[in-house]
Amino acid sequence: MDAPLPADALIRPWRTATLVASLVAALELIVLMALVFILLAKPLAHAMRSHAEAAALAPAAKHQARVVHVKRHPVGKPKLTRAQTGIFVFNGNGRTGAASAAAARLSALGYPIRGKGNAARQDYATTVVMYRRGFEAEGIRLARDLHVHVVGPLDGMRPSALHGGKLAVVLGVA
Numbered sequence: 001m002d003a004p005l006p007a008d009a010l011i012r013p014w015r016t017a018t019l020v021a022s023l024v025a026a027l028e029l030i031v032l033m034a035l036v037f038i039l040l041a042k043p044l045a046h047a048m049r050s051h052a053e054a055a056a057l058a059p060a061a062k063h064q065a066r067v068v069h070v071k072r073h074p075v076g077k078p079k080l081t082r083a084q085t086g087i088f089v090f091n092g093n094g095r096t097g098a099a100s101a102a103a104a105r106l107s108a109l110g111y112p113i114r115g116k117g118n119a120a121r122q123d124y125a126t127t128v129v130m131y132r133r134g135f136e137a138e139g140i141r142l143a144r145d146l147h148v149h150v151v152g153p154l155d156g157m158r159p160s161a162l163h164g165g166k167l168a169v170v171l172g173v174a
Contacts, residue, residue, distance in 0.1 A: 056094075078137040082110040085138045086165035089116040092124030093173045102171055109145055114165035120156065124172035130154045135166040142167055 078085070087106055091099035099116040107113055128150045131139030136153075143151045146169070154168065162168055 075137045075140060078135075078141050080135070080138055080166065082141075083112065085111055085135075085142070085167060086114040086162070087111045087142070087167045087169060088114045088162040088165040090119040090168060090170045091117070092119035092121060092128075092170040094122035098171050102169060106146075106169070111142070114163045119170050124170055126150055126172040126174050128152065128170045128172065130157075130168040130170065132159050132162065132166050139167050142169070 087103075089099045089103045089106065099118070103113045103116045127146070127148045129139050129143040129146070129148050130152055132154060136151075139151050143149070148169075154162075157168070
């Protein structure tokens with residue numbers, strides 16, 4: 001007569017089969033995830049690139065600026081000549097090379113260029129001339145030279161950002 005098998009002998013083959021089946025299922029899941037990544041990566045990357053290009057090339061959003069009419073007090077004559085009025089040019093429109101082109105134009109008008117760089121924002125709707133305290137007349141003269149209609153004191157930047165310049169020009173889209 002055959003002796004009965006111990007209870008754990010009957011369980012062990014099922015335990016081993018369960019572990020093997022779990023490992024096979026995990027391996028299949030990894031392979032499926034890799035295939036999904038390979039199949040979706042290229043179309044997803046293409047869609048992201050197209051979206052980024054469209055956003056970069058889209059015209060700047062038109063913002064409704066609140067216009068405040070202020071009665072201006074008379075401004076005296078500029079204290080400094082154009083050759084003494086240093087200017088820092090900021091690119092605020094996002095176009096590559098805009099600051100360099102404007103700096104060349106200003107230099108041709110006789111203004112020394114203290115530097116050029118990108119503005120904190122790249123969505124300025126219009127070009128702005130900003131002046132350090134005490135140099136409003138120079139700012140108005142520069143705005144007249146550039147046919148710019150928006151002139152104001154330094155806003156959102158410190159005078160040290162101008163590297164010794166008296167005026168800043170922030171280039172806008174228009």
